[in-house]
Amino acid sequence: MGKRRNQRVARSRLQDWLPRLQHPRIYLQRHAQVALDSLGRMYRNPLPSLMTAAVIGIALALPSSLYLLLDNLHRMSGSWDGQASLSVFLKEKVPAAQRDALAGRIRAWEEVASLQVITPEQALDEFSTHSGFSTALEALDENPLPAVLVVVPQTAHTGPAAAEALQKKIKLLPEVELAQLDLAWVQRLNAMIEIARRGILLISALLALAVLLVIGNTIRLEIQNRHDEIVVTKLIGATNPFVRRPFLYSGLWYGLLGALLAWLLVSAGFWLLAEPVAALAGLYQSDFTLQTLPLVTLGVLLACGTLLGLLGSWLAVGRHLSAIEPS
Amino acid sequence: MIRFTNVSKRYPGGFEALTNISFHMEKGAMAFLTGHSGAGKSTLLKLIALIERCTRGQIFLDGENVSDIHRRRIPYIRRKIGFIFQDHHLLYDRTVYDNVALPLVIAGYRHQDIGRRVRAALDKLGLLSKERMYPITLSGGEQQRVGIARAVVNKPMLLLADEPTGNLDPDLSREIMQLFGLFNEVGVSVLIATHDVELIHSMDYPVLALDHGRLAATAEDYA
Ligand SMILES: Nc1ncnc2c1ncn2[C@@H]1O[C@H](COP(=O)(O)OP(=O)(O)O)[C@@H](O)[C@H]1O
Ligand SMILES: [Mg+2]
Numbered sequence: 001m002g003k004r005r006n007q008r009v010a011r012s013r014l015q016d017w018l019p020r021l022q023h024p025r026i027y028l029q030r031h032a033q034v035a036l037d038s039l040g041r042m043y044r045n046p047l048p049s050l051m052t053a054a055v056i057g058i059a060l061a062l063p064s065s066l067y068l069l070l071d072n073l074h075r076m077s078g079s080w081d082g083q084a085s086l087s088v089f090l091k092e093k094v095p096a097a098q099r100d101a102l103a104g105r106i107r108a109w110e111e112v113a114s115l116q117v118i119t120p121e122q123a124l125d126e127f128s129t130h131s132g133f134s135t136a137l138e139a140l141d142e143n144p145l146p147a148v149l150v151v152v153p154q155t156a157h158t159g160p161a162a163a164e165a166l167q168k169k170i171k172l173l174p175e176v177e178l179a180q181l182d183l184a185w186v187q188r189l190n191a192m193i194e195i196a197r198r199g200i201l202l203i204s205a206l207l208a209l210a211v212l213l214v215i216g217n218t219i220r221l222e223i224q225n226r227h228d229e230i231v232v233t234k235l236i237g238a239t240n241p242f243v244r245r246p247f248l249y250s251g252l253w254y255g256l257l258g259a260l261l262a263w264l265l266v267s268a269g270f271w272l273l274a275e276p277v278a279a280l281a282g283l284y285q286s287d288f289t290l291q292t293l294p295l296v297t298l299g300v301l302l303a304c305g306t307l308l309g310l311l312g313s314w315l316a317v318g319r320h321l322s323a324i325e326p327s
Numbered sequence: 328m329i330r331f332t333n334v335s336k337r338y339p340g341g342f343e344a345l346t347n348i349s350f351h352m353e354k355g356a357m358a359f360l361t362g363h364s365g366a367g368k369s370t371l372l373k374l375i376a377l378i379e380r381c382t383r384g385q386i387f388l389d390g391e392n393v394s395d396i397h398r399r400r401i402p403y404i405r406r407k408i409g410f411i412f413q414d415h416h417l418l419y420d421r422t423v424y425d426n427v428a429l430p431l432v433i434a435g436y437r438h439q440d441i442g443r444r445v446r447a448a449l450d451k452l453g454l455l456s457k458e459r460m461y462p463i464t465l466s467g468g469e470q471q472r473v474g475i476a477r478a479v480v481n482k483p484m485l486l487l488a489d490e491p492t493g494n495l496d497p498d499l500s501r502e503i504m505q506l507f508g509l510f511n512e513v514g515v516s517v518l519i520a521t522h523d524v525e526l527i528h529s530m531d532y533p534v535l536a537l538d539h540g541r542l543a544a545t546a547e548d549y550a
Contacts, residue, residue, distance in 0.1 A: 023435070023437070026435055026436075026437055027435065029438070030432075030435065228418075229418055229420075231416075232416045232417075232418060232429075233429065233433060234402070235376075235378070235405070235410060235412075235416060236405065236406075236410070236429060236430045236433060236477070237402045237403070237405035237406035237430060237433050237434065238402060238433045239399075239402040239403075239433075240399075240402075242402075242433055326378050327373075327378065327379070
């Protein structure tokens with residue numbers, strides 16, 4: 001008896017669904033229409049819609065730009081990683097001939113991959129072109145800068161311990177004033193980047209939650225505003241998915257619009273930063289340029305926004321829509 | 328078409344609005360549902376449209392037992408019924424055309440079919456010239472006719488009307504009742520709740536009379 005009933009219910013459910021299976025085009029057409037309707041509804045109330053989208057945009061722009069900054073930092077430190085080097089400052093009174101002999105000796109060490117000599121004249125030259133102190137430097141009658149040997153260790157000796165051993169060995173040479181391991185602060189920077197990455201992850205999670213709440217609240221208000229309409233459509237045979245659909249599309253549009261705004265904000269911010277960063281990179285003799293959102297990241301941003309919008313409205317709809325039943 | 332067997336409805340507050348109702352209305356029949364205010368007329372119609380669920384007994388619609396039907400199937404049952412509400416329940420931010428088209432949109436009709444059917448329904452109710460207007464700009468009688476057009480546009484097999492002439496003057500009321508008669512003539516089953524005794528007596532249809540939630544007279548008594 002129960003089985004017969006189940007069969008009958010299954011059959012009638014199939015009959016309910018049959019039109020949808022038979023006419024997928026109509027089904028898709030209806031989706032497109034609802035999507036456009038939801039967009040039109042936002043367009044007819046431009047100010048509140050834009051405000052919601054702007055809040056979402058700012059909330060998404062914050063973690064995106066932080067992430068992007070971090071990515072650039074990482075790229076920057078990464079470009080130094082491979083050529084972890086020792087800057088060896090020589091004592092002031094070391095004559096040029098002794099300096100070159102020393103350079104030749106160190107170059108011959110098995111730990112050393114390459115060595116570059118920066119004479120005091122070269123150093124002064126560079127410093128005056130990049131620092132903006134050229135006139136001040138001209139006022140000096142004597143070059144205050146020491147000669148520097150830039151020592152790049154063999155790859156086997158770039159590890160922290162080996163590099164430090166090399167540093168100690170060089171420090172013991174009588175001509176040497178100071179041997180600075182550039183690797184140390186690269187490592188420190190990397191450690192900090194790792195901490196920042198976690199921090200950003202946390203901030204992203206919190207802001208994603210904020211986006212969910214903003215969209216959820218917007219959709220809740222929209223449901224309230226359309227309470228009577230929901231009741232009427234349910235009275236004349238609308239299914240829950242039918243009633244749900246326009247609100248889900250609203251959420252989707254809000255998320256997408258917010259993500260697009262976020263992208264605009266981030267792009268504008270980085271455009272403003274690009275020039276000073278290029279100048280700074282010039283100071284460090286680097287051809288580093290600030291990288292704005294690559295297309296893949298833009299895709300991820302848009303997808304995240306859309307998904308958050310959909311999820312936020314889904315939650316709101318689930319909480320508030322089922323409570324509305326005609327009576 | 329409609330069969331009630333020992334149906335009772337107790338509202339959450341504990342008030343029993345209908346007690347032990349049994350009756351049968353044939354397919355293609357037309358009948359009136361009467362009774363004093365508070366007798367349970369609206370409740371009975373709501374049980375049929377599954378807006379309220381009965382607390383005891385069984386309700387059959389077109390042979391299908393709907394008294395313990397799953398919530399998810401309710402919309403599909405409602406699509407077989409045209410419900411006309413006393414307070415119209417129109418959407419006031421949509422045109423007459425869009426209001427009437429709504430049941431077809433919900434049921435997933437093709438765009439072209441929707442236009443054809445909506446115009447046919449509007450034509451039948453003399454509203455063709457008003458299709459671009461908003462309900463708020465129409466008179467009470469016209470709004471009621473929009474509600475009727477929306478109820479019949481989907482070609483339902485059953486029409487339920489709750490006090491459809493409640494706010495209308497006698498001439499308009501008679502006109503609307505005659506409209507229901509026309510739908511009935513093409514095979515639609517019609518059940519009309521009204522307390523307008525004069526109107527009932529002037530028309531020759533069976534009457535279900537409710538009194539404090541109990542059935543005082545069945546359709547057979549008037550047949
Ligand atoms: N949702 C409800 N909750 C509690 N009592 C209700 C509800 N709806 C109706 N009633 C009560 O049920 C009785 C029948 O109401 P109704 O069916 O509307 O009568 P009618 O339509 O004949 O005037 C009334 O006494 C009314 O107060
Ligand atoms: Mg009533």
